[in-house]
Amino acid sequence: MKISNATLDQLSAKIQRPNYNRSELKAGIVHIGCGNFHRAHMAVYLDDLFNLGDGHEWAIIGAGVRANDAQMREDLATQDFMSSVIELDPDGVSARIVGAMIDFLPVEKANQALITAMATETIRIVSLTVTEGGYFIDPKTGSFSASHADIIHDGAHPEQPETAFGAIIAALKLRFQRGFKPFTVMSCDNVPHNGNVTRDAVVGLATLSDPDFALWIADNVAFPNSMVDRITPATGMRERELAHSLGVDDKAPVTCEPFRQWVMEDNFPAGRPPLEKVGVTFTDQVHRFETMKIRILNGGHAIIAYPAGLRDIEYVHEAMQDDQIRAFLDHIESTEILPIVPPVPDTNLTAYQNLIVERFSNPDIGDTIRRLCLDGSNRQPKFIIPSIRDVIAQGGKASGLILLSALWCRYCFGTSENGNDIAPNDPNWDRLQARAIEARNNPVAWLEMREIYDDLSENAAVVEAFSTSLNAIWREGSQAVITSYLSGHT
Numbered sequence: 001m002k003i004s005n006a007t008l009d010q011l012s013a014k015i016q017r018p019n020y021n022r023s024e025l026k027a028g029i030v031h032i033g034c035g036n037f038h039r040a041h042m043a044v045y046l047d048d049l050f051n052l053g054d055g056h057e058w059a060i061i062g063a064g065v066r067a068n069d070a071q072m073r074e075d076l077a078t079q080d081f082m083s084s085v086i087e088l089d090p091d092g093v094s095a096r097i098v099g100a101m102i103d104f105l106p107v108e109k110a111n112q113a114l115i116t117a118m119a120t121e122t123i124r125i126v127s128l129t130v131t132e133g134g135y136f137i138d139p140k141t142g143s144f145s146a147s148h149a150d151i152i153h154d155g156a157h158p159e160q161p162e163t164a165f166g167a168i169i170a171a172l173k174l175r176f177q178r179g180f181k182p183f184t185v186m187s188c189d190n191v192p193h194n195g196n197v198t199r200d201a202v203v204g205l206a207t208l209s210d211p212d213f214a215l216w217i218a219d220n221v222a223f224p225n226s227m228v229d230r231i232t233p234a235t236g237m238r239e240r241e242l243a244h245s246l247g248v249d250d251k252a253p254v255t256c257e258p259f260r261q262w263v264m265e266d267n268f269p270a271g272r273p274p275l276e277k278v279g280v281t282f283t284d285q286v287h288r289f290e291t292m293k294i295r296i297l298n299g300g301h302a303i304i305a306y307p308a309g310l311r312d313i314e315y316v317h318e319a320m321q322d323d324q325i326r327a328f329l330d331h332i333e334s335t336e337i338l339p340i341v342p343p344v345p346d347t348n349l350t351a352y353q354n355l356i357v358e359r360f361s362n363p364d365i366g367d368t369i370r371r372l373c374l375d376g377s378n379r380q381p382k383f384i385i386p387s388i389r390d391v392i393a394q395g396g397k398a399s400g401l402i403l404l405s406a407l408w409c410r411y412c413f414g415t416s417e418n419g420n421d422i423a424p425n426d427p428n429w430d431r432l433q434a435r436a437i438e439a440r441n442n443p444v445a446w447l448e449m450r451e452i453y454d455d456l457s458e459n460a461a462v463v464e465a466f467s468t469s470l471n472a473i474w475r476e477g478s479q480a481v482i483t484s485y486l487s488g489h490t
Helices: 003-008 036-040 044-052 069-077 112-118 149-156 164-178 193-210 211-220 237-245 286-310 316-320 323-340 349-360 369-373 376-383 385-394 399-412 429-439 460-476 478-486
Strands: 027-032 059-063 082-089 093-097 099-104 125-128 184-187 226-227 255-257 261-264
Touching: 003 036, 027 099, 027 112, 027 226, 036 044, 036 255, 044 059, 044 082, 044 093, 059 069, 059 112, 069 099, 082 237, 099 385, 112 164, 125 164, 149 164, 149 193, 164 211, 184 193, 184 255, 184 385, 193 211, 211 226, 226 286, 237 255, 255 323, 261 286, 286 316, 286 323, 286 369, 286 376, 286 385, 286 399, 286 478, 316 349, 316 369, 323 385, 323 399, 323 478, 376 399, 385 399, 385 460, 399 460, 399 478, 460 478
Parallel strands: 027 059, 027 125, 059 099, 082 255, 125 184
Antiparallel strands: 082 093, 226 261
């Protein structure tokens, strides 16, 4: 059955559907970037709230600023902007139709429809999932970069912006001119200190064209930090066939794990939906939750990704079925990562680690090793390098994490240990591969990528541990080296 308002009552009784009248919803949020994660996370929380009979003035208007967002708009428009969300629980698959989005703006070159919508007084939150790489962060400094071509364009042509941040600035200026309060800008991306990063991008871009207004934004617009979590694989034929097997004809179905978490600062001067009623945690200690997730979950993804990638393992749950990779994960988490994670309110870190193992092991998710290996040049400096630094600062050696970094280097050489080619899997793949080739004979060349390792190449102990690990991987193979590490000989 094709999803639409008219067919909701004809869907299988096993499929949960909105129990509220969608025609009575009013938009309070514009969301930029309506990919799988958004539709399995924020949209689901709001759908839960609406099902309680609450928050009906906080419906979502979808938006996008990239060319491929136009296809998502076209697909969702044929479904009255609803999506099927399928939870892949080993104890039983469940499906629901999420109706929290009521419109999707046209995707235009200069984003005028988006600017107009955000400038509407009833819009009180503008939220974003524009991916980790979409915040124009200079990897060398970790701060906003004004050198990207899109930023240069928007700085020179603020009335015809091409970026989400340029459109946000233009809409804020219109609201200011009309005497409307500013909306809250809420990042929902998996970026450390995502609110601060978003503020830096918006204020930094505004400074290029209107420094005075940039100061006004810094003083008057809220950018709450948040931590988001839900494993949501990409949609392909497998996911579409699963939706069909459940009786749903959906052009853009979303599959996800049962677990989800959302932790936010309560910094919404223009108001917010009462999301605490549906499990969202509001706290002034978001950074603690964030550090826990980044070090244990995202770091854990990297720990299993690269040894599995070198062995041509396709799926994450298959890597977890490999006794050595599972032991590698357990040992690094227990001995190097957990000891450096600060306490988190009402959270047992060991229990959280065990939950992560359970989530990674879910065979129904179909999450791929290749996805976990993607964009290491952006993820390693966020998820792994800080842990190496903290372990060393506390007097440890970080030998497992440094070995992981050597495995990443070997992966970027571009062939698996079975001799199969590894297709480019990073925006900076050519540079990484060139460095990995050089590092085969000169390991320190890899550590000299200062935008990733900063000054770690000057730490003699790190250089020795990395060089020893990488040389051993090339000489003996990754499995032998990991065995040696687990036996305490590395």
